[in-house]
Amino acid sequence: MAKPANGRTALVTGASRGIGRAIALGLAGDGFDIVLNDIERQRDELEAVAGEIARIGRRAIPLFADVGNRDQVRAMVATGLAQAGRIDVVVNNAGILIPNLVENLLEQEWDAVMDINAKGTFLVVQAVLPHMRERGYGRIVNIASIGGKHGAPEQAHYSASKAAVMGFTRVLAQEVGQFGITANCVCPGIIVTDMGRTNLSEQASIDKWVGITALRRLGQPEDVVGPACFLASDASAFVTGQSLNVCGGITLS
Numbered sequence: 001m002a003k004p005a006n007g008r009t010a011l012v013t014g015a016s017r018g019i020g021r022a023i024a025l026g027l028a029g030d031g032f033d034i035v036l037n038d039i040e041r042q043r044d045e046l047e048a049v050a051g052e053i054a055r056i057g058r059r060a061i062p063l064f065a066d067v068g069n070r071d072q073v074r075a076m077v078a079t080g081l082a083q084a085g086r087i088d089v090v091v092n093n094a095g096i097l098i099p100n101l102v103e104n105l106l107e108q109e110w111d112a113v114m115d116i117n118a119k120g121t122f123l124v125v126q127a128v129l130p131h132m133r134e135r136g137y138g139r140i141v142n143i144a145s146i147g148g149k150h151g152a153p154e155q156a157h158y159s160a161s162k163a164a165v166m167g168f169t170r171v172l173a174q175e176v177g178q179f180g181i182t183a184n185c186v187c188p189g190i191i192v193t194d195m196g197r198t199n200l201s202e203q204a205s206i207d208k209w210v211g212i213t214a215l216r217r218l219g220q221p222e223d224v225v226g227p228a229c230f231l232a233s234d235a236s237a238f239v240t241g242q243s244l245n246v247c248g249g250i251t252l253s
């Protein structure tokens with residue numbers, strides 16, 4: 001078992017709902033104070049999560065920024081560091097999915113998905129790295145997707161963005177390992193969230209996904225928490241550059 005993380009701080013992006021909210025609460029349960037990020041539109045939801053974390057007895061610092069915007073990311077990380085004093089863990093969870101066939105895909109749709117899912121991960125990591133490097137410690141957990149390994153129709157741009165996150169993470173791990181920093185991906189399968197429901201609009205789709213899942217059920221946000229918390233902890237000190245499927249056995253490796 002990992003030691004409690006009391007005194008440490010984790011930054012979780014896209015934390016107002018779904019998988020990000022669950023991971024933020026899970027990390028708070030492990031003892032982390034949490035810098036919570038989401039976009040301004042999610043203010044009420046993010047502040048509600050901050051309240052839940054405070055009730056666990058941990059500090060929550062909600063900060064609003066679009067992870068695809070470099071200036072906003074820089075300001076968020078600077079404020080988070082000023083208020084929390086340290087960032088030990090980053091969970092790059094913010095993401096979007098805009099289903100469309102390649103043939104119909106708009107340039108703006110491609111750009112939006114790439115900006116948030118792929119560039120957002122890079123921008124947050126780049127903003128936090130000098131601090132982690134100075135302290136000789138860091139855990140970077142990037143939420144990719146099994147969609148980045150295989151993918152499904154209408155999600156080519158999403159798949160490309162998540163494959164980019166995995167490639168980025170593999171090289172990042174090689175660059176920062178010497179500074180005591182690990183970088184890994186978690187690749188969820190079909191998880192019941194606002195985004196996940198995009199894949200589950202009809203009973204036939206639910207049946208299809210459950211049918212190809214070894215554990216014969218859909219995932220819940222809480223299913224992603226244990227693997228993410230492991231990669232955020234000292235228990236994973238010798239694990240880096242990996243992409244861990246958390247999908248109930250849809251993708252096997």
Ligand SMILES: NC(=O)c1ccc[n+]([C@@H]2O[C@H](COP(=O)([O-])OP(=O)(O)OC[C@H]3O[C@@H](n4cnc5c(N)ncnc54)[C@H](O)[C@@H]3O)[C@@H](O)[C@H]2O)c1
Binds near residue numbers: 144
């Ligand atoms: N749900 C699934 O089935 C599934 C599967 C594989 C991977 N994922 C990944 O897990 C992560 C979380 O997804 P989810 O299912 O909880 O989706 P969700 O839509 O419920 O949550 C995504 C969160 O990201 C936030 N966000 C969106 N754009 C942002 C931006 N520019 N800056 C900051 N925050 C932003 C949203 O406001 C929201 O709170 C995503 O990266 C997603 O790609 C989800």
